[in-house]
Amino acid sequence: MLISEKIKTNQPTVSFEIFPPKPGYPVDTIYDTIDSLSDLNPDFISVTYGAGGSTKDTTVEISSLVEQKHNIPALAHLTCLTSTRDEIDGILDKLEANGVRNILALRGDVPQGSCAVDFSDSMYSHSGDLVQHIKERGGFCIGGACYPEKHKESKNAWDDIVHLREKVDQGLDFLITQLFFDNELFYGFVEKAGSMGVDVPILPGIMPVMNLKQVSKIVSLTGCSVPKKFLRIIEKYEHNPEALKEAGMAYAASQIIDLLAWGVPGVHIYSMNKAEETRRIVNSISTIRGTQNRDCSKL
Ligand code: FAD
Numbered sequence: 001m002l003i004s005e006k007i008k009t010n011q012p013t014v015s016f017e018i019f020p021p022k023p024g025y026p027v028d029t030i031y032d033t034i035d036s037l038s039d040l041n042p043d044f045i046s047v048t049y050g051a052g053g054s055t056k057d058t059t060v061e062i063s064s065l066v067e068q069k070h071n072i073p074a075l076a077h078l079t080c081l082t083s084t085r086d087e088i089d090g091i092l093d094k095l096e097a098n099g100v101r102n103i104l105a106l107r108g109d110v111p112q113g114s115c116a117v118d119f120s121d122s123m124y125s126h127s128g129d130l131v132q133h134i135k136e137r138g139g140f141c142i143g144g145a146c147y148p149e150k151h152k153e154s155k156n157a158w159d160d161i162v163h164l165r166e167k168v169d170q171g172l173d174f175l176i177t178q179l180f181f182d183n184e185l186f187y188g189f190v191e192k193a194g195s196m197g198v199d200v201p202i203l204p205g206i207m208p209v210m211n212l213k214q215v216s217k218i219v220s221l222t223g224c225s226v227p228k229k230f231l232r233i234i235e236k237y238e239h240n241p242e243a244l245k246e247a248g249m250a251y252a253a254s255q256i257i258d259l260l261a262w263g264v265p266g267v268h269i270y271s272m273n274k275a276e277e278t279r280r281i282v283n284s285i286s287t288i289r290g291t292q293n294r295d296c297s298k299l
Pocket of ligand 1: 047078105109110126127145151159161164179
């Protein structure tokens, strides 16, 4: 089923992101995780695409398994910066043949040691080029990424949203955000994007923090800000891993409850392949989500 159709239903969607095992590790090491996450009946499961296409075969394989064995819509991530048109077409052919109809169209990070201008002549210098290619081919529902705290390469938030609007106009059906810890930043972003003509549903991406190492990695990779109330929790429990994990899950659940109250069309959980922790978060919000009819004016 197309994710754009799922999002139109009355109840907010709940979806998970998983990542394939690192290259060299057997793909079946993720099967148990997928089984457990599928039991939670998500609206879709997204499967990341390793940097520079390093997991392209496993991303296709796992997405196909999610669709065919579990009968859950898979959202296959696909990056394009270092790819040729033939490579992209080859992946699209495989996804189509396996019934995967939803793609998260991404540019991908600039490889270390290069900068974005080095790729200005490439076939796909921005994700919008990939969106256009997939759209021309037809048959797929296409999602894209957005950044409540702007993309690190953007000059400013306004410029970021101008380019976001361009890629939406090239054919995106929905957006998923970079993770954030401060919901107010997300609300401000959605309102600003809406006022600048971004008219597709925006699903907030929430990552439960499960350990201290993860926090510094996230902050250095994404540049996302850490609000004082979350910083206090981290400082208080940094030497108690179990307590920090509990607090991290509770913080993610409280973010989701607030987002649902605000009226988001769905919530995308960066599960980090942790099925049990994801289950606990989903259970803690299930009653609230179940009683909710979405405010469609906030699509
Ligand atoms: P773009 O939309 O191309 O934007 C990148 C920069 O270029 C921004 O500053 C933007 O404002 C600017 N820009 C866009 N269009 C134009 C234009 N026409 N002219 C000038 N400037 C422009 N990475 C992976 O490798 N694998 C994954 O599976 C993966 N999954 C992700 C999932 C989500 C939900 C998110 C938020 C990110 C994910 N990423 C993934 C990271 C992503 O690849 C990086 O953030 C990358 O640097 C940008 O990708 P993009 O698609 O947002 O790029």
